[in-house]
Amino acid sequence: MAPLWALADLKAFERRLTEVVSSYRPSTFRWRTSSLVVLSAMSMCTAISAWYWLRDPRTVVVPLTESLWIHPDFTIATLTLIVLFILGIQKLVIAPQIITSRTRTVLGDFNMSCDDTGKLILKPRQSNNNST
Numbered sequence: 001m002a003p004l005w006a007l008a009d010l011k012a013f014e015r016r017l018t019e020v021v022s023s024y025r026p027s028t029f030r031w032r033t034s035s036l037v038v039l040s041a042m043s044m045c046t047a048i049s050a051w052y053w054l055r056d057p058r059t060v061v062v063p064l065t066e067s068l069w070i071h072p073d074f075t076i077a078t079l080t081l082i083v084l085f086i087l088g089i090q091k092l093v094i095a096p097q098i099i100t101s102r103t104r105t106v107l108g109d110f111n112m113s114c115d116d117t118g119k120l121i122l123k124p125r126q127s128n129n130n131s132t
Contacts, residue, residue: 010120017103018118024096035084042081049074 053059053074059067068075096116104113113121 014120017114021096021099021118042077045077046081049077
């Protein structure tokens with residue numbers, strides 16, 4: 001039987017982990033919604049403007065920089081997508097999953113795991129029956 005102080009520590013750790021994971025939920029929902037709208041809009045703008053850029057007969061004749069200057073919609077949409085991915089907009093959406101997966105990795109050494117909400121899962125100990 002585990003001592004009471006060890007159980008109290010596990011409960012405190014579970015409460016804190018649940019609190020941390022749940023604090024990310026509203027912000028990730030907000031980011032998920034806004035990033036979906038922004039990324040969808042920018043992807044559509046990039047695709048449509050890329051179509052017009054590639055269909056323009058001047059694209060083959062003029063240098064790349066001049067061609068990009070002639071088609072500012074494509075240039076701005078592409079640069080915006082690149083900046084969004086450099087800033088890591090996709091990482092903000094999956095923050096709770098990153099926290100729980102890293103916690104699972106560490107807890108594996110102690111025969112424990114956690115679910116997606118941060119609740120601890122105690123795994124049974126492996127028996128060392130070496131009798132032959």
